Amino acid sequence: MRAIGFQETGGPEVLHLVDVPRPVPGPGEVLIEVAYAGVNYGEVQHRLGDFGAPDTLTVTGLEASGRVAALGEGVGGLAVGDPVAAYLPDGGGYAEFALAPAEFTFPVGTLDLRTAGGAALVLTTAYGVLDGAVRVRPGDTVLIHAAAGGVGSAAAQIARALGVKAVYGTVSTPEKAEYALRFGYDEVFLREGFAEAVRTATGGRGVDAVLDPVGGPTRLESFEALAPFGRVAVYGEAGRHPDLTLPVLPVWKNNRTLTGYNIGDLSRRDPHLLRTHARAALELAAAGSVSIDISAVHPLHDAAEAHRAMQAGEVRGKSLLEIGG
Ligand SMILES: NC(=O)c1ccc[n+]([C@@H]2O[C@H](COP(=O)([O-])OP(=O)(O)OC[C@H]3O[C@@H](n4cnc5c(N)ncnc54)[C@H](OP(=O)(O)O)[C@@H]3O)[C@@H](O)[C@H]2O)c1
Structure with a gap:
């Protein structure tokens, strides 16, 4: 073949x-x-x-x-x-x-x-990051990096379906920002200085969850965009930066959570949960809630x-x- x-x-x-x-x-x-x-x-x-x-x-x-x-x-x-x-x-x-x-x-x-x-990969990952890693709840606010991409565009729509109140995104170009709006984002920011833009959009509070597949400086700045008890989910390294070494004390001092998602690891260690995420996400797509x-x-x-x-x-x-x- x-x-x-x-x-x-x-x-x-x-x-x-x-x-x-x-x-x-x-x-x-x-x-x-x-x-x-x-x-x-x-x-x-x-x-x-x-x-x-x-x-x-x-x-x-x-x-x-x-x-x-x-x-x-x-x-x-x-x-x-x-x-x-x-x-x-x-x-x-x-x-x-x-x-x-x-x-x-x-x-x-x-x-x-x-x-x-x-x-199958894209929807399952988007669902798994939202439900499994950052555990969104109805009424939460979420920020999604690489908002116009495969996982990002699905995640915005799945977030809405899970009851998220406001969905923000970041991208690298104004064209992508314009394009991403079709997936239901409230606002899509250029990545440069996004934490400040998020704080402004949320009246200073920040968001309950950040989905970060980019890494490097974007990952570090993501913590500055969090509301109290906000969660940053690491699920990729599109920027291909070296890994970060993060101090732990700011977790205590600023009520932060760092979490992660890896579909390969989940497939080996909890295939049943992965299947549950996949089925839920595919049902949303079949029902027309996610395109x-x-x-x-x-x-x-x-x-x-x-x-x-x-x-x-x-x-x-x-x-x-x-x-x-
Ligand atoms: N953990 C898991 O199990 C899992 C599963 C599936 C996917 N992922 C991750 O999720 C992310 C999205 O995957 P996808 O397949 O849907 O890709 P995608 O979002 O369609 O494309 C990757 C995006 O990454 C952004 N990016 C940032 N820095 C980049 C760089 N230096 N070079 C190229 N792109 C860069 C770009 O968006 P901007 O132009 O907006 O920066 C680009 O559009 C990837 O990081 C992928 O590895 C993880």
């Missing part, structure tokens, strides 16, 4: 169209004939080697949609031909066929396969260009690879 693989880490040019054997589903696994694969920032970091260098040909791709092609032993509730969306913890989505754990494979319901291709704006669709052989755009921060909403769609 055709796939996009890389054997050495580096720029988008290390991604190559390769011919690899079609995988065979083992117990508890589903083989999916992939229609669309989501393009995610985590896959860019995978390619760059931020999660370690591969020792063999690697096919990345953490989410996909398509039709069930075969079921491994013990898999129930799905049938060959069913349209599904899946989170792929071990990657493999940039290919004509991909293996997914049955517990992270979901019927698409009313979603079309195109939309579903960018749903995914597919802004770019690339053919499989153009995966390098999709990665270049994602790494350059050019993607708004969601980018996909069309494989069998």
Whole structure:
């Protein structure tokens, strides 16, 4: 089958169209004939080697949609031909066929396969950060960094669905700020000096939760945007800054909480909770409460260009690879 693989880490040019054997589903696994694969920032970091260098040909791709092609032993509730969306913890989505754990494979319901291709990782993460990491409650106020991106655009809408009262965002350009407003943000700020803008918007109080996948100076400044008992959730490092060393005493002196979210860790240590988040988020999408704006669709052989755009921060909403769609 055709796939996009890389054997050495580096720029988008290390991604190559390769011919690899079609995988065979083992117990508890589903083989999916992939229609669309989501393009995610985590896959860019995978390619760059931020999660370690591969020792063999690697096919990345953490989410996909398509039709069930075969079921491994013990898999129930799905049938060959069913349209599904899946989170792929071990990657493999940039290919004509991909293996997914049955517990992270979901019927698409009313979603079309195109939309579903960018749903399983993005919606689950957005829901998990909000519900699991910062534990939003109705009436809370939330600030979301990278507000116009895949996870950010979903998180704003899920926050609303969970009863959040006000949703603010930050982005890097005025164009993205304008674009992000369609996802229900009250205000979207440029990142420069955002903490002050948030304090002004909230009458000096700050927000109850900050969703931070950017890191570095943005992470540090996020603490200045918190209301008492506010929570900062760390769930990415898009800026690729060195890790921070934070003093603990300000947690005491300023009533702060630092929390985190990692879908890979959750998939290994609490797959049931991950599935609960995924189902809740997918139900919101199927009901029309959350929409995914597919802004770019690339053919499989153009995966390098999709990665270049994602790494350059050019993607708004969601980018996909069309494989069998
Ligand atoms: N922890 C988890 O389990 C988990 C799961 C999924 C995703 N994530 C993280 O969530 C974040 C969003 O993922 P996504 O796939 O939806 O990507 P995305 O938000 O569509 O794209 C990444 C965004 O990061 C921002 N950014 C900040 N500094 C950047 C830099 N130096 N280079 C490029 N972009 C930069 C850009 O937004 P601005 O232009 O507004 O700065 C860019 O649009 C990523 O950090 C990803 O790693 C984490």
